[in-house]
Amino acid sequence: MTQSIKPLVAGNWKMNGLAASRSELEAMIAGAAGLSDRVDLAIFPPALLVPAFAAAAANTVLGVGGQDCHAAPSGAHTGDISAEMLKDAGATAVIVGHSERRTDHGETDAMVRAKAEAALRAGLVAVVCIGETLDERDRDVTLDVVGTQLAGSVPDAATAATVVIAYEPVWAIGTGRTPTTDDVAKVHGFIREKLAARFGDEGAVLRILYGGSVKPGNAADLMAVPHVNGALVGGASLKATDFLAIASACAAT
Ligand SMILES: O=C[C@H](O)COP(=O)(O)O
Numbered sequence: 001m002t003q004s005i006k007p008l009v010a011g012n013w014k015m016n017g018l019a020a021s022r023s024e025l026e027a028m029i030a031g032a033a034g035l036s037d038r039v040d041l042a043i044f045p046p047a048l049l050v051p052a053f054a055a056a057a058a059n060t061v062l063g064v065g066g067q068d069c070h071a072a073p074s075g076a077h078t079g080d081i082s083a084e085m086l087k088d089a090g091a092t093a094v095i096v097g098h099s100e101r102r103t104d105h106g107e108t109d110a111m112v113r114a115k116a117e118a119a120l121r122a123g124l125v126a127v128v129c130i131g132e133t134l135d136e137r138d139r140d141v142t143l144d145v146v147g148t149q150l151a152g153s154v155p156d157a158a159t160a161a162t163v164v165i166a167y168e169p170v171w172a173i174g175t176g177r178t179p180t181t182d183d184v185a186k187v188h189g190f191i192r193e194k195l196a197a198r199f200g201d202e203g204a205v206l207r208i209l210y211g212g213s214v215k216p217g218n219a220a221d222l223m224a225v226p227h228v229n230g231a232l233v234g235g236a237s238l239k240a241t242d243f244l245a246i247a248s249a250c251a252a253t
Contacts, residue, residue: 005205007223007230008164009247010127011043011237012067012095012211021045025053027240029060035244036061038251039230043237044095044127047081054090065093065124068101071114073121083115083122093125095232097153099170109152117155120162127164127232128153129211130191134171142169143190150194160205165191166232172212174234181225184210188227216245223250 011028013021025043032041042063045053054064070080086094096119097112107115112128119126130149132142146167154163167187172178179187188208195203210222211232222228230250236242 005160005207005229006038006040007250007253008040008042008207008209009230009243009250010041010065010093010095010164010166010209010232011243012098012232012234013043013045013049013238014067014100014234015046016238017045017049019049019052021049021238022052022056024238024240025056025062028243029057029062031240031244032060032062032247035247035251039247041243041247042093043243044093047086050086050091051089054092058090063092065091065095065127067095067098069094069096069115069118069122069124071111071118073118083118083124087122087124091124093127093164094119095127095129095166097129097149099129099131099168099173103170109149112153113155116153116163117157120155120157125162125164126155126158127166127209129166129168129232131168131170131212137169137171142187146187146191147194150191151198154198158199158206159202160207164207164209165195166209166211167191168211168232170212174213176213178213178218178222181221184222184225184228188225192227214246216242216249219246219249220253223253 066086069083096115116126132145207229
């Protein structure tokens with residue numbers, strides 16, 4: 001982990017969670033307080049839970065965000081939610097371009113970039129996801145894929161305060177498989193080079209999260225990799241004990 005960058009541990013609940021999950025949120029809020037000098041924490045529940053979770057987390061160190069947004073601020077887009085609506089509901093951030101959105105909804109780099117630009121327009125931090133599939137990894141084109149996604153999905157106006165990159169190998173998501181720390185170092189180092197070349201000083205300090213089967217048992221090793229500035233956690237973020245254990249491991253590196 002790069003010492004000069006405060007890490008972020010973000011929990012993506014995906015399509016999980018009901019109103020009763022509020023107890024997990026409250027445990028996270030309580031646990032986050034003791035870690036906030038070393039690591040930022042944020043949780044991304046389903047959109048229906050954002051207003052209640054954001055209200056519960058207001059004036060605490062735990063951020064609350066959405067999992068997707070439309071590129072437009074409002075309009076005839078049935079079923080969609082704008083970045084402005086998330087902001088209005090108390091969100092501070094939004095995930096864009098998660099591989100499940102790219103796969104399930106055919107989102108392209110251009111669409112992801114437009115969503116990230118919408119986030120910035122609304123005053124939200126955009127967590128921009130990139131990562132290669134297993135087929136792409138097997139064909140040894142990981143860096144090509146990641147470089148293309150990075151160039152195409154990240155807004156020109158990105159700063160360290162407004163954009164976070166999440167590198168998530170698609171084959172590691174929800175599978176229990178993770179890349180070796182050498183593999184993670186190679187990709188994160190490549191992303192850092194690209195960000196620094198494009199954004200200069202801002203690119204040198206923009207946070208790059210690793211995501212894909214991060215658990216309490218492997219978090220310390222993954223978070224110690226150079227240019228890993230935190231984690232985007234899926235399954236293990238549903239339970240406060242696991243989420244906080246990952247955040248503690250991150251804070252300790
Ligand atoms: O957004 C989170 C990632 O897709 C990782 O999910 P996972 O931790 O369940 O593998």
